[in-house]
Amino acid sequence: MGGGRRTVSREIASTSTEVGDDITGRQDVSAALSVHDLSFSYSGQPVLESVSFELKAGEFAVLLGPNGAGKTTLFSLITRLYDYRQGEIRVGGLDLHRHSVEAHARMGVVFQQPTLDMDLSVRQNLSYHGALHGMTPAEAKRRASQQLTRMEMQGSLNLRVRHLSGGQRRRVEIARGLLHEPRLLLLDEPTVGLDIASRRGLVEHVHRLCREQGVAVLWATHLIDEVYPEDRVIVLHRGQVCADGGIGDIMAQTSSDSIGDAFDRLTEGETR
Amino acid sequence: MSLAAYGHCLRGVVGRELLRFVHQRSRFVAALVRPLIWLFVFAAGFRMALGVAMTEPYQTYILYEVYIVPGLVGMIQLFNGMQSSLSMVYDREMGSMRVLLVSPFPRWYLLICKLLAGTLVSIVQVYVFLAIAYFYGVQAPLAGYVLILPALVVSGFMVGALGMLLSSFVRQLENFAGIMNFVIFPMFFLSSALYPLWRIREGSYLVYQIASLNPFTYAVEMIRFAMYEHFNAEATLIVVATTAVLLGLAILAYNPARGMMTRKAGAGAE
Known part of the structure; x- marks a missing residue:
């Protein structure tokens, strides 16, 4: 799976920000969302493989991936619509398995x-x-x-x-x-079915929310034009994180002129 | 989460179900028309042929319309349970089920709230039906209309839990017609809703045996006895036990770790 693809990985600072489970919510040093070595299969068919990334408080991250990359499955696992057996998900430092109630209370979902x-x-x-x-x-x-x-x-x-x-x-x-x-807002392709003006307005609006309210946002999309220059981008392809970083970093590491180009290279030109 | 928060959650789920019910007037009319046709047309037509001899809990010989009313009450709850189940499949397809399931409250509690909400909707329908039946001439002792309430809650939970369990197995809305044919009709017809068990036995011993094993029979008998100020311990016990088993299975089926939700995502996984 994706053996020949380039992998641009961001160091997962799993130990530096980890403070353990704190259901009182007093400690804010934990990552808003931490996904570590998460794998998931349907009937033996791998959908996600060793997915790891971390989202800080107030950070806006775009989860970019073509259709079928595993974005919705990842969201279903974070929201516990599906259960996972391999890997770990923490919301505000709380393990999703052990503190499901408190973790759910800290996340909003669209x-x-x-x-x-x-x-x-x-x-x-x-x-x-x-x-x-x-x-x-x-x-x-x-x-x-x-x-x-x-x-x-x-x-x-x-x-x-x-x-x-x-x-x-x-x-x-x-x-x-x-x-x-919530301290974490998950949006799974929220602009599906909207016209261009509404899409633009919505993307701007959520960026503003992130800036003004300090909510961490994970925005899943397959549309390049929803990415802002200052956004962090996590590229998911065939169930694996194949790039994670700022737009400039990803462009430099893929020797691309634009994020669209970089995305094409990372996903081998699959439909955007 | 505090106890009060649990209460607010219950109020929210029940309130939404009642609001949806109010908005869906055709559902209300359909829920009433079905048993009323049975009462006004079927029962009136069969009054002479199917007069019922003296049998518990009745103190005297009764008309067939009197006998059939508790069965029709059960019918309202059975159809409502399946309607709730249908709406759960619809909600799951449309995505609104996810809103409920990502609530921080434990999933078993959310499902029980949902069941209670569906049961309350069925009880509203039952009381409107009983009021019409009362003015039509089928009158139970006034205390019976109060005593029937706990019986309706238990039987509503039983058929609701059955519907919830079935909804976890039904992949698509289109498959739901099968539920009508293979669950609702056999459950209703192979029970004591339309004829007493002793009369069924006279006609067919096999059908009698099936009806004796059908938990819906006991739900109807529990309602019938409560309506006439009697308590049928055997029927109540069977209904409560069946409810517990069905509810346990439904909660298991909606558990992300063990249930059907993951498998149902199947090919559509993205």
Whole structure:
């Protein structure tokens, strides 16, 4: 699997930032997300092989990979929709197996598929999510209003989701993902099905969130134009991390003129 | 997570299910029309042919409409359980099941919340049906309408847990029609919902044996007895035990470490 591909690896500082499990959440020196030597197979078919990377607090990382690279599987493992037997995942220093409840409370997720209830209002959808994180209705309402204001969507609180545009729905999903104030936000191809303007707006918006709120973001995509020059890029191809670093580093190490070129070389020109 | 947080989670899941139910008026109408047709048309037509002799828990000879009502209550819950199961398959295909499953609460608790929510929806339907039946002339003692409530919770959990377990095996929404044919109809017809067991035995000993092994028979009998201010310990015990087994299996099936979720992702894995 990918034997002849170039591998640009970032040193995983697994020992320097590791402080062990702390379910009180007092120590912030742990990485927001740490994936170490993670492998996963379906019916004997490897989907992920020895995937390792770390995400610091407030860092925006783009998980770049062609369709079928294993991005959604990686997200399903981090969110515990699937279970893993080989490797380790830590969220804010907490082992996902041992402290599933606390680790889940620290992460927000925006799935590839739209997951809002179309017949319910924005408020009802957000209130449901708040309840799933143990919030009182009043607290969920306060936070929903706060998040929607940040998204410049405060007027849509009582609108039915069905009446929102695709871009607005995605913003509501991001507001929902941030409702319980997680330190890590996972977005799995969140721009699927959006027009160019909405896509651009969403990418900008999440970058701003990352800067202003210090939330660590892992943004999975196969679209090169969603990568900002200052972003860290983790290239996933055929279940393996084949590059991890800043855009400049990856371009230099692949002798490419652009990140698109570098991506093509790393993924052997598979469909972007 | 505090105990209050668990309470908020339960309230949220139940509230969402009730809201969805309110929005889906056609589902409510369909849920009522089905048993009402059985009561108004089927039972009225068979009244003369199928009059029921004195049998527990009834104190006197009863009309067939009176006999059939607890069975129709069970039918409402059975269809609602399968409807919830269908919506779980739909939610999984559409992705909204993921929203529930990535909540920090333990998965067994989330599934129980979901079951309770579905059960409450079925109880609302049952009471509307019983109110119509009351004005039609099928009247149980007033206390029976209160005593039936715990029985409805237990039987609702049983058929809901069955639906949840089935939903973990059904890969696609299209396959759900098979559930209707192979689960709902046999469970309903091969039970004491339409005829008492002694009468079934007169017709066919084999069918009687199957009906005696069918847990739905005991759910219907538990409801029937509660409705007439009696407690059927045997039926209750069987229903509770069946619920525990089905619920355990459903929780296992939705456990990421052991269950079907991983295998179901199968070829679609990215």
